[in-house]
Amino acid sequence: MDELGGVSGRELLAGARRVVVKIGSSSLTDDAGALDPTAVTAVADALAACRTAGTQVVLVSSGAIAAGITPLGLASRPRDLATQQAAAGVGQGLLVAHYTRAFAAHGLTVAQVLLTAEDVIRRGQYKNAQRALERLLALGTVPVINENDAVATDEIRFGDNDRLAALVAHVVQADALVLLTDVDGLYDGHPSLPTSRRLSRVSSAADLEGVVVTGRGSGVGTGGMTTKVDAAVTATGAGIPTLVAGAADVSRALTGEDVGTWFDATHPRPRTRRLWLAHAAATRGRLVLDDGAVRAITDGKRSLLAAGVVGVEGAFEAGDPVELASAAGVVVARGLVAYSSEELPERFGLTSAQLREEFDGRDRAVVHRDDLVVVARR
Numbered sequence: 132m133d134e135l136g137g138v139s140g141r142e143l144l145a146g147a148r149r150v151v152v153k154i155g156s157s158s159l160t161d162d163a164g165a166l167d168p169t170a171v172t173a174v175a176d177a178l179a180a181c182r183t184a185g186t187q188v189v190l191v192s193s194g195a196i197a198a199g200i201t202p203l204g205l206a207s208r209p210r211d212l213a214t215q216q217a218a219a220g221v222g223q224g225l226l227v228a229h230y231t232r233a234f235a236a237h238g239l240t241v242a243q244v245l246l247t248a249e250d251v252i253r254r255g256q257y258k259n260a261q262r263a264l265e266r267l268l269a270l271g272t273v274p275v276i277n278e279n280d281a282v283a284t285d286e287i288r289f290g291d292n293d294r295l296a297a298l299v300a301h302v303v304q305a306d307a308l309v310l311l312t313d314v315d316g317l318y319d320g321h322p323s324l325p326t327s328r329r330l331s332r333v334s335s336a337a338d339l340e341g342v343v344v345t346g347r348g349s350g351v352g353t354g355g356m357t358t359k360v361d362a363a364v365t366a367t368g369a370g371i372p373t374l375v376a377g378a379a380d381v382s383r384a385l386t387g388e389d390v391g392t393w394f395d396a397t398h399p400r401p402r403t404r405r406l407w408l409a410h411a412a413a414t415r416g417r418l419v420l421d422d423g424a425v426r427a428i429t430d431g432k433r434s435l436l437a438a439g440v441v442g443v444e445g446a447f448e449a450g451d452p453v454e455l456a457s458a459a460g461v462v463v464a465r466g467l468v469a470y471s472s473e474e475l476p477e478r479f480g481l482t483s484a485q486l487r488e489e490f491d492g493r494d495r496a497v498v499h500r501d502d503l504v505v506v507a508r509r
């Protein structure tokens with residue numbers, strides 16, 4: 132409980148309005164790395180109970196590549212992109228067929244949603260994904276999300292689903308994010324070492340000091356614990372508390388029992404536009420600011436004016452997301468720029484009065500403060 136008497140720990144899961152649950156490949160596969168249908172049924176049963184208790188659920192499920200292994204006659208999980216794409220093309224349909232059957236046993240309808248990174252990093256597509264998911268939830272379905280692996284390329288793919296799940300939690304404004312995996316939480320050292328202990332709660336970055344987390348996962352999963360901690364940092368920084376727990380404990384996790392590692396929200400929940408700008412937007416270029424402008428936007432919470440811009444890098448259009456950096460190259464903010472990279476240089480250093488004089492009375496800010504989010508202090 133927090134000091135106001137509100138529920139702030141893992142017990143809030145029991146009465147949550149909406150949760151995003153992610154399950155990794157390692158929890159859905161057998162020893163040979165192929166899909167284990169009983170694992171799919173187990174998670175569907177637990178989520179159906181959660182729905183019956185009044186919580187809306189969005190499931191982010193890995194397992195498409197694993198589900199393609201047996202039908203394609205492969206000996207193990209493919210390593211190259213083309214065969215992973217092919218395996219996912221075969222496996223995704225089979226995976227969702229298992230979910231459809233398992234949720235139907237509880238009278239629930241499943242909706243498959245396949246996202247690419249572009250769907251959450253471009254603002255128009257982010258809003259589009261948001262609208263679709265809201266409608267699917269309003270209609271009572273259980274959205275089952277995965278990356279669109281069959282067409283994802285190495286350059287743009289998430290690869291692991293942990294970061295995708297954190298961004299989906301933003302998109303649907305979830306009360307909490309639950310990351311289910313094959314280990315029962317975050318340990319202070321590798322869980323295979325007898326000296327390692329599970330952390331029950333992480334309240335701030337200080338609690339992670341000295342914790343040894345590796346990207347080496349279970350063999351079938353991608354990213355290991357590193358991508359889960361990164362996802363927890365992204366979600367909690369946006370006001371969404373996160374639980375990392377063992378898939379075997381899913382029912383206990385969703386009813387708020389003391390399982391897994393609970394990451395407290397570290398920041399209040401910002402407006403969606405700022406969330407997207409801070410965590411999801413792919414920037415198209417960079418503005419270089421003088422010291423006065425850096426101070427004005429970070430400490431003064433002011434708009435960025437042309438007078439403080441001394442350089443521009445990259446090619447972008449008006450309205451694109453850009454980084455705002457100090458002359459020393461430290462990125463201090465992200466924002467939506469009001470001018471293209473071609474229009475900007477002739478405005479460098481001009482005051483509002485000079486802008487009005489030279490540009491037909493138009494003196495709009497380079498980045499309005501409503502379109503700006505500070506990501507680092509000087």
Ligand SMILES: Nc1ncnc2c1ncn2[C@@H]1O[C@H](COP(=O)(O)OP(=O)(O)O)[C@@H](O)[C@H]1O
Pocket residue numbers: 154155156157158311312313314316317318319320321322342343344345346347348349350351352353354355356357
């Ligand atoms: N400090 C740690 N605490 C817990 N697990 C860890 C830690 N460091 C590395 N791991 C590994 O991370 C693995 C989970 O990651 P991964 O295989 O990618 O799972 P998933 O398929 O669920 O995404 C665990 O099996 C564990 O071996």
Ligand SMILES: N[C@@H](CCC(=O)OP(=O)(O)O)C(=O)O
Pocket residue numbers: 154155156157192193194195196197219277278280290291292293351352353354355
């Ligand atoms: N999108 C891929 C997930 C890749 C993966 O292994 O992710 P994870 O198990 O969450 O680390 C799939 O469905 O196979």
